[in-house]
Amino acid sequence: MGALSETVAAVAGASERVETLEFAALFRRYAPYVARIGLRILGRPDEVDDLVQDVFLNVHQHLGELRDPRSVKPWLASITVRAARRKLHKRRIVEFFTKKGEEPDYSRVAAEGASLEDRTFIAALFRALEDLPVSERVAWSLRHLEGETMERVAELCQCSLSTAKRRVQAAHEGLVKRGAIHDDNA
Amino acid sequence: MTTPEAIERVREHIDPRWSRVKVERELSAIEERLAARQNRRFWLVGALSVASATAAVLLYQTRGFENTALDEPMPSVELAARTPRAKAPNNAASLAREPGKGTELAAAEELEADMVFDEDDTADEPGRPRAKRHGKRTRRERARLEQTGSRVVVAGQAWRSLAKEGRYHEAYRALSEDKEALEHTVDDLLLAGDAARLSGHPREAVPYYREALARAGNGPRAHLAAHTLGRTLLHELGDGRAAAQAFARAYAAAPKGPLAEEARIGEVESYMRAGDRAAARKAAEAYLQAFPNGRRAKDFARLVEP
Numbered sequence: 001m002g003a004l005s006e007t008v009a010a011v012a013g014a015s016e017r018v019e020t021l022e023f024a025a026l027f028r029r030y031a032p033y034v035a036r037i038g039l040r041i042l043g044r045p046d047e048v049d050d051l052v053q054d055v056f057l058n059v060h061q062h063l064g065e066l067r068d069p070r071s072v073k074p075w076l077a078s079i080t081v082r083a084a085r086r087k088l089h090k091r092r093i094v095e096f097f098t099k100k101g102e103e104p105d106y107s108r109v110a111a112e113g114a115s116l117e118d119r120t121f122i123a124a125l126f127r128a129l130e131d132l133p134v135s136e137r138v139a140w141s142l143r144h145l146e147g148e149t150m151e152r153v154a155e156l157c158q159c160s161l162s163t164a165k166r167r168v169q170a171a172h173e174g175l176v177k178r179g180a181i182h183d184d185n186a
Numbered sequence: 187m188t189t190p191e192a193i194e195r196v197r198e199h200i201d202p203r204w205s206r207v208k209v210e211r212e213l214s215a216i217e218e219r220l221a222a223r224q225n226r227r228f229w230l231v232g233a234l235s236v237a238s239a240t241a242a243v244l245l246y247q248t249r250g251f252e253n254t255a256l257d258e259p260m261p262s263v264e265l266a267a268r269t270p271r272a273k274a275p276n277n278a279a280s281l282a283r284e285p286g287k288g289t290e291l292a293a294a295e296e297l298e299a300d301m302v303f304d305e306d307d308t309a310d311e312p313g314r315p316r317a318k319r320h321g322k323r324t325r326r327e328r329a330r331l332e333q334t335g336s337r338v339v340v341a342g343q344a345w346r347s348l349a350k351e352g353r354y355h356e357a358y359r360a361l362s363e364d365k366e367a368l369e370h371t372v373d374d375l376l377l378a379g380d381a382a383r384l385s386g387h388p389r390e391a392v393p394y395y396r397e398a399l400a401r402a403g404n405g406p407r408a409h410l411a412a413h414t415l416g417r418t419l420l421h422e423l424g425d426g427r428a429a430a431q432a433f434a435r436a437y438a439a440a441p442k443g444p445l446a447e448e449a450r451i452g453e454v455e456s457y458m459r460a461g462d463r464a465a466a467r468k469a470a471e472a473y474l475q476a477f478p479n480g481r482r483a484k485d486f487a488r489l490v491e492p
Contacts, residue, residue: 024213027209027213031204032203035204048202049212052212053216056216057216057219060216060220107485110200111199111203113199116458116485116486116488116489117458120458121192121196123455128421145197178422178424179424179459181192
């Protein structure tokens, strides 16, 4: 991490000016990473900006507590996953109480340059993920879209390893049932 | 290609890819928010006090929150003296509002009563804000009633009311228990299909949608029935071929309608799901002809490239 790690480590007890400078550096370096995790969990490009803002407002508040610069990235990931889960729960509540309107355009999840096949596959995937319980969806997304190890998935989901495995498996079965993916074990 | 390989391949495309410009813009926005937050702290204590007092008042006033279902137009019922249980409140709305007090129907009980309907001139429509009541009309008629939870409704209406409230699981269950309650109109069939689909029974929704489409004929609801059928077949059941036919029908029913572009897009995606690249290409060509500047024009142009 080089210069960044040293200055981040110096934040605790540092002057406001240093904190401000360091927050900006932190944001510039890690905002794209947070945005990526956010999109992979939420599946809605128009919610990502808000999520990043929420995460970094939280980061700003607790930056002084960060002691080990090596833990910046996992720390950010934890905050992001928690914020994304809250958004997903809120989305469920809002959609439960309001009449379902037009379906979101899941084809927009895929970045520019994705082939039509990939875009269609991604859209089908996120459409199916929308129906899964939040806990299963988050665990599966972290494991398969973000490529985290199961141990790390358990940490980020704040559950045991066996629970994390169960959620990922349940999500997999749900996606197979909805035709979004194939059952390779069949 | 296995599923893990497919996901591995597409993973890189699930990335918002923030540019430097985007990062700087977001950083400015967050710095503004932080500055604004500093200014707001001063007012926080006073605001909290006011908010607490307001919350206490609202909580007291909305104790009957669980009865907001009664905001919907529903019949108020005068129980005729001759009915066996006509003990106390004359109004079914009151009856539902105060379960346990006065007359209360046993579960699924029916009784005959003279009915006074309060009707709103502007009925609720899905997707539109709830209409305000003005100009009530009343009529007196005889009807069988049934109780669903704390609500009293005209017999057979329960599933419909539940579905319109978004309580799809209960609506589906009510309809399953009383299939006679279904009136085979296009609207009823679409609503029944929605209750099935949105309660997690997409396969059971298909016959309702198919019948709705058949009954709609060339009428104004045909495109909606076909489109909903197509979406269910494609997105819930993965039946690309059947979905493509439904979307084609949706487009044919209303080529200039509000769902026309979506229908054409659905057709392309359905053929792709079915693995029929030639048909997908043909459908993409049709889309580009109808919507040369449409929202998927860029994507589908790649499909038809020689």
